Amino acid sequence: MKAWLIQHRRGLRAALARFAATPLGSLFNILVIGFALALPFGFYSALDSLQTFALHGLDSSGPQLSVFMALDAGRDDVTKIEQQLRQNQHVDKFHLVPRDQALQELKQSSGLADVVDSLPQNPLPDAFVVSATDRSPAVLEALRDEIQAWPRVDHVQLDSAWAQRLDALLRIGRTAALLLAILFAIVLVAVTFNTIRLQILTQRDEVAVAKLIGATDAFMRRPLLYFGMVLGLSSGAAAWLLVTGGILLFNHELGTTLPVAITSFRLACPSSGPSLSLFALATTLGWLGAWLAANRNIALLEAESK
């Protein structure tokens, strides 16, 4: 157990010493991978903020359902629907727009007073404007279908089309972020692989000698794996700093150029969950690249030195 600990401490120290030996090269390596990781991570963070904004920020009441009664529905029918709405657990609040009031509003707002006056009768039905407790499209659609089936209800319109469209766009965005993440994960593995490969090649003498005097493959691999992990973690931290810095700058710009009244939109800084995932993923990928390079190149050197 103690020897095991000593070996690992030594491996980590050797890895850090290698970083220190080539500070500039290491820094650029970290920056290259950091930028590569910052793209999908920043994209993802922005999408997250957009979604929160779309669901809660833009319209405080959220998407609404307009329930239109049949034209010949009477007072009793309206009262019945009112009760049913009150009892429905998915309905947050609602208000009735009586047909007469709707006609008045139409007259005032549209400038069609003459036309409206010339109508023989009120063409508008009684209507309810309903807000749901849940804002997810699936629940809203279910609620729409439910109300649609009630007696004397002519038509239910879900005015969340924009929300659905935005939701679909966000979903596409998230898929794009995922693809980017996969691409740049491969970049990270490739860069680590190459860095470690070069490192092994410059240390071919050491590898050959160490093997001759009893070094196990694990011993040779250990500092390289730590190197890959430190490289990955540092790059993840660099990506995090880049994204967080970018978001703060962006928010600052929003604050100074736009009047507060227009928008309260702000990008949120990455929260702890995604940040920790970023660090864990970057470290794992760095380890993977190092592992692949170490296994392949140590074996190659060994075959060569015989």
Next chain:
Amino acid sequence: MISFSHVSKHYPGGREALKDVSFALDAGEMAFVTGHSGAGKTTLLKLLAAIERPTAGSIIVNGQNIGSLKLRAVPFLRRNFGLVFQDHKLLFDRTAFDNVALPLEIAGYSGNDIAKRVRAALDKVGLLPQERAMPIALSGGEQQRLCIARAIVQRPAILLADEPTGNLDADYAASIGELFRSFNQVGVTVVIATHDQTLRAQLNPRVIALKQGSIES
């Protein structure tokens, strides 16, 4: 301690480096493997250290059959050996001290232990004053002694040396010879591949003479 029975080694391409070689060495013996270049001396040492595997026959070291040794077990077998190379195989990017420390680091010794043992080994070969020197700053004889210090630092049961005096002038060679004698006197089995007649006269060891891959009787 070491036994070869009917060992042959063919290299791809048909060259037969060793042909039906059999001998046995007891613990604490000193033996020279002699012969011209290409007689198979180096191959014999490589087989001993499991750098190469025999094509036929069996090699037993410390009760272990090297021919059937699992790849994963090879590093642990090598820790029984101290290896001295004609070209030293020192690492030029680190000090004399760190070169000698390498086998101990590999075996997982703690820092204090390493310092103690490395200084003892350097002292033994007379290089303690140069522990901070880089190998490039050492003479050929000093480099060879550094290589020996690295070979003995782990107190191996068997010391293998391939042409240890190959590139050295007579004075240096004699002092190296004395080193080998002193290790042998404390019970280390020593196997040296060499064609250095002076060294042979100095140490008067048992001789395994090879000629074109076979033992000369």
